[in-house]
Amino acid sequence: xKYLAAFALLAMALACGGTTENPLPIAVxxxxxxxxxxxxxxxxxxEVAYTIAGGGSPILVFIHGWMCDQTFWxxxxxxxxxxxxxxxxxxxxxxxxxxxxxxxxVLAFGADVQAVVEHLDLAEVVxxxxxxxxxxxxxxxxxxxxxxxxxxxVDSLQDADTDYDPEQMQRLLTAFENDFAxxxxxxxxxxxxxxxxxxxxxxxxxxxxxxxxxxxTALTRDFxxxxxxxxxxxxxxxxxxxxxxxxxTKVEANRRYxxxxxxxxxxxxxxxxxxxxxxxxxxxxxQMITDLS
Numbered sequence: 080x081k082y083l084a085a086f087a088l089l090a091m092a093l094a095c096g097g098t099t100e101n102p103l104p105i106a107v108x109x110x111x112x113x114x115x116x117x118x119x120x121x122x123x124x125x126e127v128a129y130t131i132a133g134g135g136s137p138i139l140v141f142i143h144g145w146m147c148d149q150t151f152w153x154x155x156x157x158x159x160x161x162x163x164x165x166x167x168x169x170x171x172x173x174x175x176x177x178x179x180x181x182x183x184x185v186l187a188f189g190a191d192v193q194a195v196v197e198h199l200d201l202a203e204v205v206x207x208x209x210x211x212x213x214x215x216x217x218x219x220x221x222x223x224x225x226x227x228x229x230x231x232x233v234d235s236l237q238d239a240d241t242d243y244d245p246e247q248m249q250r251l252l253t254a255f256e257n258d259f260a261x262x263x264x265x266x267x268x269x270x271x272x273x274x275x276x277x278x279x280x281x282x283x284x285x286x287x288x289x290x291x292x293x294x295x296t297a298l299t300r301d302f303x304x305x306x307x308x309x310x311x312x313x314x315x316x317x318x319x320x321x322x323x324x325x326x327x328t329k330v331e332a333n334r335r336y337x338x339x340x341x342x343x344x345x346x347x348x349x350x351x352x353x354x355x356x357x358x359x360x361x362x363x364x365x366q367m368i369t370d371l372s
Contacts, residue, residue, distance in 0.1 A: 112164060112199060119198040121171060121191045128175035129168045129195050133160025137203040137228060137372060140166045142192060142219075144210030144235075145298055146290035148174030151209070154357035155364070163368075168195055170215070172294040183297040185211065185305050189218025202226055205368060209233040209353065211302060217310040217318070224315055229371045231364070232320045232342075234350050238329045239308040239336050248303050255299060259292030270350035272325065283351055311337035319367055321360070323348050343367065 112134075118126045130149060139159055141152040149167035159165050169176040170188050180187070192215060196204055204227050208216035213235025220227040254262040267284040311318060311333060320342030322328045333340045343363050348355045 116175070118176075119194050121187075121194050123180060123187075125171045125180050125191075126177040127168065127171060127191050127195055129166055129199075130156075131199075132156050132165045132167075133163055135163040137205050137368065138164040138166065138201050139368070140168065140192065140196065140201070140204055140206050142168055142188075142206060142208040142212035142215050143170065143173065144208070144212045145302070146173065146287055146295050147209070147212075148286075150174070151286075151351075151354065155353060155361060158357075158361040159365070164201075166195065166199070166201070168192060172291060172298075178291065178294065183294055184301045185214045186218055188215040189222060192216070192219035193222045196223060196226055203228055205229045205231060205371065207231040207233060207364075208235060210235050210350065211298070213320075214302075214305055214307060214310060217307075217314055220314045220316060221310070227316055229316050229368075230314060230318045231367065232318070232322070234322050234326075234352055236307065236311070236318065236320050236328075236333065236340075237322060237326055239311055239333050240329070241307070243303055252296060252300060255292065255296040259295060260288045263288035263295070270325075271355070272347065272349045274347075275349060275355060279351070279354060283354070308336045311340070317341075317371060319371065321345065321352070321364055321367065323350060323352050325349055 112131050114131050116128065116130045118128050121127050141149070141155060143149060143151050148169050152167050156165050156167060170191055171180055172178045172183060192206065196219070204223070206216035206219055206227055206229070208214070208231070210233070213232030216230045216232070220230050264284055267287050268280055271280050314337065317339045318337050320328055322342065322344050324344050324346050328342070328344060330340065345352055345356070345359065345363065353360045
C-alpha cells in the first residue's frame with residue numbers, strides 16, 4: 080500500500096504526457112507579437128517550441144508538466160487569448176521541441192522558459208505551471224525578477240516539506256526502467272476522481288505514457304532530488320496555487336518559505352483540473368489574475 084501511495088503522490092507531483100496533435104486555437108493578432116508557432120534555441124542549443132495567441136496584459140505563460148506538451152492548455156488558450164497575450168511552451172523533450180540534451184532537470188527547464196520570455200522580450204509576465212511545471216515556473220521566476228509579476232501552480236506546490244521514501248522511489252525508478260509505459264499507466268488513472276470522463280482519462284493516459292522512457296525516467300530521478308522550500312523562498316513575487324482537493328495543500332507549512340503564498344482549492348476534480356472542468360477552472364484562474372494585477 081505504501082508503494083502505491085508513493086506512486087500516486089509522485090504522479091500528482093509530475094504528471095502529464097507526450098506529443099499530441101490537437102491544434103491550439105489562434106485569436107486576433109497583437110500589435111507587437113506575431114501570433115502562431117515559433118522556436119528559440121536554449122542555452123545548450125536545444126530548440127524550444129512555443130505558440131503565441133491573443134493580446135493584452137498581463138502576459139500569461141503556460142508551462143506543462145512531466146511528459147506533457149502545450150496542447151494540454153488548449154481550453155485556457157481559447158479562453159484567455161480574448162483578453163491576454165498567451166504563450167504556451169513545449170519544454171525540451173516534449174511536443175515539438177528538441178530532445179538532444181544530456182541532463183534533464185527542473186533547473187534546465189526554468190532556463191528554457193527564460194529563453195522564450197527573453198527572446199520575445201516579454202514584461203508583466205505571469206508564469207502558470209501545471210504539476211512539475213510549478214517548480215519550473217519558480218526556477219524561471221528566479222532568473223527573471225524584472226519580468227515576472229507572479230507564479231501560479233496548478234495542482235502543484237502542495238508541500239515544500241515532502242520527503243519521499245528512498246526505497247519506494249528506487250522501486251519506482253526501477254519499474255520505469257523495466258516497463259515505462261506499463262508503470263506509467265498504473266498510476267495515471269489514480270490522478271482522476273471516480274466520476275471523471277473515461278474518454279479524457281484515456282486521452283491523458285495515452286499521451287502521458289507515449290513519451291520517451293529515458294527522458295521520463297531521468298526527469299523523475301531529478302524531481303525526487305528537487306528542494307521546493309528554497310525555490311519558494313527565492314521568489315520575490317506572489318506565489319499562488321489552484322489545486323485539487325484530492326491532495327492536501329499545506330498552506331501554512333509553505334508560508335514558512337514564502338509568506339506571499341495563497342490560492343484556491345477546487346472540489347470534484349483531479350490532477351488535470353484545467354481539462355476536467357475547464358470553465359470552472361478558467362473562471363477561478365481569471366479572478367486570481369485580476370486580484371494579482
